[in-house]
Amino acid sequence: MGGVSIxxxxxxxxxxxxxxxxxxxxxxxxxxTNKRITPFLTFNLYQAIFLSVALAVVSxxxxxxxxxxxxxxxxxxxxxxxxxxFNQTPMLFGFTITAFIITFIxxxxxxxxxxxxxxxxxxxxxxxxTNFRG
Numbered sequence: 001m002g003g004v005s006i007x008x009x010x011x012x013x014x015x016x017x018x019x020x021x022x023x024x025x026x027x028x029x030x031x032x033t034n035k036r037i038t039p040f041l042t043f044n045l046y047q048a049i050f051l052s053v054a055l056a057v058v059s060x061x062x063x064x065x066x067x068x069x070x071x072x073x074x075x076x077x078x079x080x081x082x083x084x085x086f087n088q089t090p091m092l093f094g095f096t097i098t099a100f101i102i103t104f105i106x107x108x109x110x111x112x113x114x115x116x117x118x119x120x121x122x123x124x125x126x127x128x129x130t131n132f133r134g
Contacts, residue, residue, distance in 0.1 A: 004038070004040050004116035005038075008038055008040055008041045008044075009113060009114050009115075009116055010114075011026055011041060011044075011045075012040075012041060012044035012045070012048075012110070012113035012114070013110040013113055013114050015044055015045050015048035015049075016044070016048050016051075016106050016109045016110045016113065017106060017110060018048075019048070019051075019052040019055075020048040020049035020050075020051070020052035020053070021052075022048075023044075023045040023046070023048045023049045024049065026041075026045060027045060040116070040118065042132055043118055043125075043128055043129070043132065044109075044113050044118070044119075046128050046132050047109070047119075047121070047124060047125060047128045048109075050124055050127065050128060051109075051121070051124055054124065055102070066079060066083055085097075086098050105121075109121070
């Protein structure tokens with residue numbers, strides 16, 4: 001993919017680091033100005049949106065499950081300790097373990113798109129390729 005423009009690369013990086021918000025803005029802007037969105041950019045924009053929605057859904061399910069499991073007598077203390085360890089205790093560079101993993105994944109996606117390559121996430125990239133022909 002040597003023919004990917006620098007604008008498409010920068011927009012892709014911004015799409016990942018803003019968790020899809022810049023993607024929505026760019027898609028609206030492109031539709032208003034009748035600007036063509038390249039397949040590379042389409043793939044990255046929709047992947048950023050889908051990834052942010054997937055993270056929000058997983059977060060909601062996780063918090064719902066934690067709130068249910070905390071009231072169980074013996075399991076509740078273990079679940080609470082697990083949640084505190086992974087989501088509330090700063091470990092690596094001031095990040096929690098969960099925040100570090102999410103930042104690492106976003107950096108992987110952004111760096112590959114900056115180099116003009118399509119980053120691959122196992123399930124999400126397959127969904128985007130199937131539905132958006134990116």
